[in-house]
Amino acid sequence: MEASSRGNNYVKKNGVWKIVNLDYYPGSLPDEADEKKKIVNGARYEKSVSTQIVSDRSNYRDLPLPILRNIQGTGIQRKTHESISSALEKLKFEEYASQYRQLNYCREFYRLLVKQKFSKISGTVQKRVGVVLEQMTSTAIALEQFIPPMRQTLREICECLRENEREMIGSKAMRRKNNDLINNCSLRLNNFDFTEKEDDGTLCLMDLPKECLINIMKKLDQPRDVINVSLTCSSLEVIAMDNEVWESMCFHHFNDKEITNFVGHMEFYSVQWLDVFKFCFKKSKVRKTYCYGDELVVCDNCRGVYWRRVGHDCPVVEVPPSFTVLSPADFLHLLNL
Template sequence: MPFLGQDWRSPGQSWVKTEEGWKKYSDEKNNNVAELKSYCKSEEFYKENIFLAMNYDVAAKKRKKDLLNNNTKIPYFHRDKWIYVHKGSTKERHGYCTLGEAFNRLDFSSAIMDSRRFNYVVRLLELIAKSQLTSLSGVAQKNYMNILEKVVQKVLEDQQNIRAIKDLLQTLYVSLCSLVQDMGKSVLVGNINIWVHRMENILHWQQQLNNIQITRPTSKGLTLTDLPMCLQLNIMQRLSDGRDLVSLGQVCPGLNVLSEDRLLWKKLCHYHFTDRQIRKRLIMSDKGHLDWKKMYFKLSRCYPRKEQYSDTLQFCTHCHILFWKDTNHPCTANNTEGCCIPVSPQGFINLFKY
């Protein structure tokens, strides 16, 4: 028996979209047609305006997004006290540990707040700025700039270690100028606008450090000049940087006389340099004596000075774990202390050179 109903292939009912929702299209309701057409036209006009506005603001939105990503201060640190340094794939671990990964996971953000570790972290930041910026991942570079900002803020608050931070910022700025301008923008991970913004921040930090005015404490008490001369000289012998001695000698005439002591500069030369290095750079004064002060600054330009830190990272030769000195790492050796060796800032970087 044939099917006598409406053909199932015929088109269905017509529906149109109105402000009140979807309605059936009816020829009898001609008054609604004009409203529907006007509504469709207004909707098309609205879409065109949105499309033009999006095209007009796309560049501005991209710049804002770059600055927002750069200004995000979310620390991606795991805040671990130790990290396993593996240079090859094993059954337990695949891949290898990179410098950026170690920089992210080790707690450098808290280390800068410790006066014992401050100079260590600053020296490490300086070495990374000289030659290792291109080896850091995008997250590690962001963490680097966040830690650097915390270092600058700490110096501005405490008014200490100003010279070291100035040298660090100058080294970083020179390296970035070389990487961005001379070698091209592709060598650095991230958008070029972000790095330009970071360079502007570095210039701003340098200006803030130059405007620091150290104020004397209001409390009245003994000062360095009130101590006996033998104690003043003993304190000067504890300084390991010749520039600090020169700055101290500019305070008053009495300290200036003590800062020119030949024995003081002689001990400083023998502390930083070997006898062979000293014999190659002998300088005689007008009186026929060795000018130890001039020799120190000449030796400093030719050879690296001895570095000494109150607290450093430790490396366990038994389990290949890098950790801070005051923390316990999961070591299976019987004599844990005998397996641990201190790691200098340069030694930290050398661990991740393959």
């Protein structure tokens, strides 16, 4: 049984999660890894390097997976007595915020934290939030992904900080420094330009026929994904708004009864499926929310909060594992603020 995070591979041995020992430094690296050592930063191997350099597969060290325990209550009444800094540290939020799978979840959490609770958190946590937002900005620019949502998030955070400046904890100098840091991140994203694909004569997505593009779009199961595709260019916007795409989306998310309530009196060929989706989404009691690459979940057995894709070492082994997903808003509500 394996799991991975931060570029490291976790392996469960004898009921204990372990990770390959990466604490190598010049002079302590085994002789067998000398050749590989030269590949990384010339002659230095750092902890943060995600490349696996393993000379002896039996060389493991115990490393507990990130988890937040001592959760009280159930459902919307869930609470933790941990401070926010302690909770974020135990879940490795600062490290995972720069990872591809967790970045979008962390981005939404920090947006809600600033908009709803920023006046209640300490100056130390405020500074850490600014540092994490800078890390996320650098990651988004390096990956050339998540640029529009990061721009929107930083825009909202800047407005919130201006409106609630007098209510925030901390000195004016610290607030000014945080504002400058976030404004600088926003400026970097606003000045960012995507790298254009070189014209090498090979086929690209837009060379496909319209029917193929529509079929590709119908494979997307989340409305936000379709909307994001439509924002890339005018040609894909036309494809994304095609009636067939939203017909497929409707029947994926809603049952026949919910759809019939809206289209029962219409001629089938005249139905505008985007309007049907909006109506059904508004009326549906069970809404399928946007799925993040990774998200926090609470174990139904041991009541620990952990990252779904990373996993955790559950002490309750008598029953099958199960969990409940925590949205960023749910996790914020769970914190002791």
